[in-house]
Amino acid sequence: KQEVTQIPAALSVPEGENLVLNCSFTDSAIYNLQWFRQDPGKGLTSLLLIQSSQREQTSGRLNASLDKSSGRSTLYIAASQPGDSATYLCAAPRDNQGGKLIFGQGTELSVKP
Amino acid sequence: ETGVTQTPRHLVMGMTNKKSLKCEQHLGHNAMYWYKQSAKKPLELMFVYSLEERVENNSVPSRFSPECPNSSHLFLHLHTLQPEDSALYLCASSHTGQYTGELFFGEGSRLTVL
Numbered sequence: 117k118q119e120v121t122q123i124p125a126a127l128s129v130p131e132g133e134n135l136v137l138n139c140s141f142t143d144s145a146i147y148n149l150q151w152f153r154q155d156p157g158k159g160l161t162s163l164l165l166i167q168s169s170q171r172e173q174t175s176g177r178l179n180a181s182l183d184k185s186s187g188r189s190t191l192y193i194a195a196s197q198p199g200d201s202a203t204y205l206c207a208a209p210r211d212n213q214g215g216k217l218i219f220g221q222g223t224e225l226s227v228k229p
Numbered sequence: 230e231t232g233v234t235q236t237p238r239h240l241v242m243g244m245t246n247k248k249s250l251k252c253e254q255h256l257g258h259n260a261m262y263w264y265k266q267s268a269k270k271p272l273e274l275m276f277v278y279s280l281e282e283r284v285e286n287n288s289v290p291s292r293f294s295p296e297c298p299n300s301s302h303l304f305l306h307l308h309t310l311q312p313e314d315s316a317l318y319l320c321a322s323s324h325t326g327q328y329t330g331e332l333f334f335g336e337g338s339r340l341t342v343l
Contacts, residue, residue, distance in 0.1 A: 120271075150332060159235075159319055159336040205272070207332075215262050215323040215332050216285070219272040 118143040118208055122220035130228050133196050137223045139189040139206035149189045150217065151180050152205045160205065164191070196227045232256065233335035235320050241341045244310060250338045252303040252320030258333075260325035261303040263295060266317040266337070278303060279325040310342045 119142040129135050139149070148167045152160040164173045164180040166189065172181040179192040189206055203224045207217035233254045242248050254261065263275040277285035278297040292314075294306040303320055317337045323330040 152334075157317075157337075157339065159233075160321075160334040162331055162333060165331045207272075210274075215260050215321065215325075215330065216274055216277060217272070217332060221271050 118146070118210055118218045120206060120208055120218050120220040122204075122206060122223050124223060125221060126224040126226070128226040128228065129196055131196060131198060133227075134192070134194050135196055135225075137191040137193070137204050137206075137225070139191070139220055141187050141189070141208050143208075144184045144187055146182075146184055147209045149180075149182055149206060149208050151178075151189075151191050152207065154203045154205060154222070156202075163204075193225075196225075198227050198229050201225055201227050233320055233322055233333055235318075235335035235338050237338060238336060239339045239341075241343065242307070242310065243343050244312070246310075247306070247308040249307065250305040250318055250320075250340075252305075252335055254301055254303075254320075254322040254333070254335075256322055256333060258322040258324055259300045260323050261297060261300070262321040262323075262332070263303070263305055264319040264321060264334075266319060268316075272319065276305075307340070310340075312342050315340055315342045 121140045150165045151163045166173045166182040177194040182189050203222045205222045207219045210216040236251045260279045264272045266272050275289045276295045281297050296304040319337045320335045321332050323332045
């Protein structure tokens with residue numbers, strides 16, 4: 117059974133810092149891993165989707181990596197900005213039907229001006 | 230309209246009321262989902278519809294009743310709810326049968342049960 121964990125639960129950094137958010141999963145037979153952003157009281161915005169055959173994906177200042185052997189994914193945010201403040205969630209499919217996701221608890225990021 | 234749209238965004242109801250949440254997707258997907266997000270808990274999958282057929286019910290109480298009249302619309306009918314059902318209810322859609330598929334979420338409906 118797939119389990120997803122995110123540490124730390126909260127992170128506060130000064131503006132401009134490069135940072136890494138961590139996501140761990142228990143089943144290395146992962147189909148893909150998706151990173152989301154959630155602003156307070158809002159829905160989830162998909163940031164990056166990494167397929168099991170890929171090592172990383174990039175979108176602007178965001179880079180996500182996937183290491184199946186170690187059961188880890190990281191989301192790297194370069195040159196952080198106050199607008200990056202949000203909760204970041206990672207999720208992996210429970211089975212081969214992609215939409216049934218198992219979510220981590222999320223990391224609440226605060227970027228201070 | 231683009232993406233996944235949910236209405237209403239906020240709903241307050243008493244325990245004896247009957248209300249419905251609506252979700253509409255404009256992405257051409259054929260699978261739709263209801264997720265529940267309670268305070269301090271990870272998102273939980275409630276229901277899955279694939280090609281308008283309910284394919285999964287994750288032990289959700291019968292006071293929650295989903296309906297999927299077509300591949301673009303999904304409803305969650307609510308009746309005789311409990312205060313602990315207060316949460317953010319999120320609708321999502323994807324292409325069915327594709328484990329490589331990306332999941333897209335709506336803005337959610339914030340439900341408060343008095």
